[in-house]
Amino acid sequence: MWAKELYGYADHTPETEEYGVTSYVYRARRPFEPEAIHRLLNGPLAGVIRAKGHFWIATRPDWVAEFSLAGALSSILPLGTWWASVPRERWPAGESIEAYMKDNWREPLGDRRQEIVFIGAGIDWPQLKARLDAALIPEEVPYSPDAAPVLPDPFPQWRRAEPAALVKIGPPKPETNSSRHRPLVLLGYLEQQAFNPLHRGERLQWPVIYDDREHQHLSALRY
Numbered sequence: 001m002w003a004k005e006l007y008g009y010a011d012h013t014p015e016t017e018e019y020g021v022t023s024y025v026y027r028a029r030r031p032f033e034p035e036a037i038h039r040l041l042n043g044p045l046a047g048v049i050r051a052k053g054h055f056w057i058a059t060r061p062d063w064v065a066e067f068s069l070a071g072a073l074s075s076i077l078p079l080g081t082w083w084a085s086v087p088r089e090r091w092p093a094g095e096s097i098e099a100y101m102k103d104n105w106r107e108p109l110g111d112r113r114q115e116i117v118f119i120g121a122g123i124d125w126p127q128l129k130a131r132l133d134a135a136l137i138p139e140e141v142p143y144s145p146d147a148a149p150v151l152p153d154p155f156p157q158w159r160r161a162e163p164a165a166l167v168k169i170g171p172p173k174p175e176t177n178s179s180r181h182r183p184l185v186l187l188g189y190l191e192q193q194a195f196n197p198l199h200r201g202e203r204l205q206w207p208v209i210y211d212d213r214e215h216q217h218l219s220a221l222r223y
Contacts, residue, residue, distance in 0.1 A: 053116030084110025
C-alpha cells in the first residue's frame with residue numbers, strides 16, 4: 001500500500017474506497033534539522049497507523065535514511081547514500097539511472113529529498129504537514145551539502161556494511177591499466193522482494209558493488 005501511494009501506481013485504488021483510511025505523501029527538498037525530526041518521528045503521530053519512506057538530515061547529507069512505522073512499532077535505519085554523494089564517473093550507465101535522475105535530480109541538492117507516506121484514519125494532515133515543514137532547515141538559512149552545519153544530532157552512528165558480509169561470485173580479475181580507472185567491482189547480487197523506485201516493485205536483484213580503491217560499499221546503487 002505505502003509503495004503504491006509513494007510512487008503513484010496508475011491502477012491503485014484509493015484506501016478511502018478500499019479500506020476506509022486515508023493516505024498522504026509528504027515531499028520536500030530541504031534537509032531536516034536532526035533534533036526536530038528525531039523528536040517528531042519518535043513522538044505521537046495522531047491517526048497514523050502505517051508510515052514508510054526516506055528522508056535526509058542536515059548533518060549527514062550523504063545518507064538516505066528510512067522511516068518505517070506499523071502500529072506501535074517504528075524504526076529509523078540508514079538505507080545507503082544519495083547518488084549526489086557519489087562521483088559521477090562512478091554512476092552506472094543505463095535507461096533506469098537516466099530516468100531516475102530526470103525524475104529526481106534538482107540542483108543544488110541533487111537527488112536528496114524527503115518522501116514519506118502516512119496512512120491512517122483521522123489524520124489531521126494540515127497539522128502534520130505543518131509539523132514536518134517546521135522540522136526542515138528554514139529556507140532563509142544558507143545550507144550546502146558540502147559544508148554541513150554543526151547541529152545537535154541525536155541519531156546513532158550510521159556505518160556502511162562491512163565487505164566481509166558479502167559473498168563474491170568469482171575470483172577478482174587481475175588489475176589492468178584500464179581497470180585502475182574503474183574502481184567499482186561487482187561482487188554479486190542480493191535477491192529479495194522489495195520496492196525499488198526504478199523498477200516499480202517486483203522481485204529484484206540488488207547489484208552489490210564494492211569500491212576497491214576506497215574500500216567501501218556504494219550502497220546507493222540499490223536505488
